Amino acid sequence: MNSRLRHWREAATLLLAAGRPGRPPRSPPGPLDYELLLLRRSPRSGFMPGAYVFPGGLVEAADFSAEWLGLLPAPPLCGLGPVKPPPPGSSRAPLFTTDRARLGSPLPGEVAFRICAIRETFEEAGVLLLVPGSGPAAGGGPAPPLPAERWPPAAELREWRRRVRQDPSCFLQLCRRLGCAPDIWALQEWSNWLTPVGRAGGRRYDTAFYLCCLQQRPPHASQDDQEVTALLWSSPPEAIERFKSQEIWFAPPQFYELCRLCNFSLLHELHQFSSDRALEGCERWMPVILTASDGYIQLLPGDELYPEDPDYTGEKKVIMSTDKKVEDLMKEGSVFHRIVIKNINNLAVYVNIQAKYKHKNPVMLDSHCSNHNSRL
Structure with missing residues (x-):
């Protein structure tokens, strides 16, 4: 862990996509053959209580333990593909460029953050993303689940979840017990979000988002009834529909990523993309909040209103506000990369800039499942 970061804590989260059972979708923009795992945070949680989130959590010292090298291929990349140098004028996200060796770990962030995402997915949802032995799974398709015969009995698995929640280093012990390694090679770097300055409660996170595609739903998935009180498999457009009807709630980064996944109707296309x-890497995004008279806009890099020198730490006490309405700001503008927030269940993404790092812009659905592409 990087203990020198005073303003935010490092975390990892996982967009876990799996082939859906054979049933028709219930909403536009069309049939998707996969669903995402969403977890409802406990109402007692100090951060986003009651929200639906992707599995994930804080990076622990155990995720950077040198003992993982006994289960993984040789460092420094441990079998992961090298990320290309960033485009001119850009830089690799600090989350990944921190010299972990100077902080006492032989594991680079690319490895440890994946271990964190896999460990948290097991703690919160009971899903074990492991491969037998110490290397990548063969083949180039979505990751296969661990064979049923390799799973411990249900009672033993519950006990391991309890132990890992109490002591993250027990996850390494579990992998040794099963003769497996965490399937870090099935997780693809997807995005990097930094909690905005001024979020209520003051907790800020620098979070690596990974994507993992599975051929089918894992055989074991259940909430832990502590950090997580419900579990939901849903396609991205279905999740947005539930959000619109106020069945569920999630934060702007989750909404943005669900809209981005609406570009892909087939799991194998999402996996290939x-x-x-x-291998292109990703850009770190810190939303900057602009307060309007009737709502908020989260500005993202590339938007015409995004500051040239954003206040990452919050020490400058910069406040962006206007007496104008959101609608007026939208009519006056022309270069958009923003999330418009009227209330917690009324969001809209507006993007007309070119995506960087060979990524995809979100399909511009608002929380009423309206498509804004025709407007922009």
């Missing part, structure tokens, strides 16, 4: 694109 994410595998090819991941």
